[in-house]
Amino acid sequence: MADAEEPQFNTLAERIAALNKQKNFNSVEPAARKRPPPPPPPARPATIETAPTLNAATHQTNPALPPRPNRSNPPPLPRRDTQTSVGSNGDAAQQRAAPPPLPSRTPSSPSPAQLPRRTSTQSSLLTARRNSASSEVSQLSNLSSLSNGHSISSATSHGSNGGANPRMLAPAVCDPAKLPPLPPTRRELEARAQEAAAEDAADKKAWAKEYAVRQAAKSRERPKSASPAPPSRPGLPPRLPSRPSKSPNPPAESKAEAEEPKPAPRKLPPMAIRGFGSGQRPPIPNRPSATAEDDAPPPVPLASRPSAAQINAASARPVPRAKLLNDCWPCRDWSGPDGVAAQFPRETLPRGDPVGHLARGLCEQFPSYADKARAIFTWFHHNISYDTVAFFGNNVKRMSVEDTIFSGRAVCQGYAEAYKAIANRAGLDCVVVGGHGKGFGHRPLKKGESPPPPKPAGHAWNAVRIDGGDWKLLDACWGAGHLCGANNSYKKEFSPGQFTQSNEKFGLRHFPSDPSHQFRSDGRSVSWEEYFKGPVDGEPPTFYANGGQEGIAEDSVEPKERDIPVYSGQVVRFQFSKICEHWTPEKNGLGKPPLLLLSIHGVDGRKDDMVPLETNGFWHWVDVDARDLGAPGQSVEVTQVTSFDGKDARGLSAKEYLSEKGRVGMSYAYLMKWELV
Secondary structure, eight states: OOOOOOOOOSSHHHHHHHHHHHHHHHHHOTTSOOOOOOOOOOSOOTTOOOOOOBOTTTOOBOOOOOOOOOOSSSOOOOOOOTTSOOOSHHHHHHHHHOOOOOOOOOTTSOOOSOOOOOGGGSOHHHHHHSOTTOOTGGGSOOOOGGGGTOOGGGOOEEOTTSOEEOOOOOOSSOOGGGSOOOOOOHHHHHHHHHHHHHHHHHHHHHHHHHHHHHHHHHHHHOOTTSOOOOOOOOOOOOOOOSSOOOOSSOOOOOHHHHHSOOOOOOOOOOOOSSSSOOOOOOOOOOOOOOOSSSOOOOOOOSTTSOOHHHHHHHHHSOOOHHHHHHHOGGGSOOHHHHHHHTTOOGGGSOSSOHHHHHHHHHHTTOOOHHHHHHHHHHHHHHHOEEOHHHHHTTOOOOOOHHHHHHHOEEOHHHHHHHHHHHHHHTTOOEEEEEEEEOOTTOOOOOTTOOOOOOOOOSEEEEEEEOGGGOEEEEOHHHHHOEEETTTTEEEOOOOTHHHHSOHHHHTTSEEESSGGGOOOTTOOOOOHHHHHHOSSSSOOOEEOHHHHHTTBOGGGOBSOSSEEOGGGOSEEEEEEEBSSTTOOHHHHSSSSOOOEEEEEOOGGGOOOEEEEOEESSSEEEEEEEGGGGOOTTOEEEEEEEEEETTEEOTTOOHHHHHHHTTTSOEEEEEEEEEEEO
């Protein structure tokens, strides 16, 4: 019985419908035996054209079917060759299973198992039937062309994408001695670095030892005429009274107490030499240690670092006096800016632009910002007076900077605004700072009294940026002169301390409304209560402007409280120091040093006397029994002799004063005052 003819389809839709019908039929009869998968298609190019087959019924040529798209679910059915007429089932199977003829082989070469097939000839159906563990490389031959007797230059290896990657082979003749050396490993680099560090440390130690020996030899050979280093600040004078105590029944001193050593003299706390800036460098943070896993840079060479002997030798060198005086503002030579400030009287200024004229004339010739600021500060002393009429008449009006300059009168706000205008025009950073000032009319707190509610207002001053970028506080109003409370008048008297003192000392009498304008070197902000109360609990002694002109540090004055009890039975020490150890009256003051005296009134206030103060060049002091100071209600003053026998008393010694005391006329001026209670 002949096989039934396979149905022919003219369209793809008819073919799909037939396949769906066949699938439904197979699902109804699950017991039907599945056909075995066909063998792989012959290794022919994908573009081989097959001869058309004539249908016996129609005698027409059927077109070739288009390729079926791959489907993942369900798997595609085996492709049927509809263009070839088959007879029996056995003939068709034999025809499909017949492999293509193998190519001719070279007799001398070994016969491989199978030649690699091209990727383009692999059927998509075969790819769909592979399991998940298969790869494209497994379908290709792993044999190289060398096995077939090809030359070395044609040897290629196939990758997963079927491409050919050339293999770099070593040349036929290779001499290992001519190859470049390999770079050192990381372990070798670390070992070399450790060896270099050890060698540097050994060299440094040997050099330091040799340097110390040389320095010791030089110190032994140094002549005695060499100038010694400048002495440090003198300590406090010994706590001994200048006259014996007049107690009626002094207690008998035992032998054990007499043999006990006397206590060491008190030492004042260190005072900052630099007016604004601590001068100390912040500590250098430690570098984190690099681990072996980190790519740490090579170690820092230690040969350039100074040794301990070098540091000690540099520290022992005396600092030049010019450097010390330049850093110490109270002792600095301000003669240049002060001399220029006196050459621009306000009457000669142009009416068009007085601010610009002053900025150029006062500051243009000075490269230092500090000198520029000083010249402007001193100009106000020569040209602007305090407007006492407007102040005491409660008729203060705001004035422009030009009106302040040409009128020559202003209150504190006018001083500050005019200073800021000139400084900004000269290229200086300057601001006006408003707040409270312990000036005219201020009443210090009594002992145990609480400060009033905060009210930082009523005064104005300036902050200007100087060399190094630091902010410096100054008061041009108080520096030009001061008010006299006796007759409400103004005394034009230059007070350079309002420019040279540190910001910490400046803050003892100035409290800004903005705490950030305190500009302390320690970065701390002082509270209103701390400022108003002051450094002591109670009223401080009265300190006159003459004391500042003579270079006396107001914060060094003792006793620190104004009231001194008369019947305490103690010896009272009066002492004070200069503003710094570099300050000299000849270079920084008004001439030769004056003679300073303590005015007392004797027991019960019945005998006035003037006691000269002792001095070591930096400190002045005198010890007096409390009963010898006077009676309650009287005052004790430190004075200076201004005239002696009709002549200037500067340079007068204590011996000359005591020898001529009561014989010649003398005049005095107060520097500070206490009250006896």
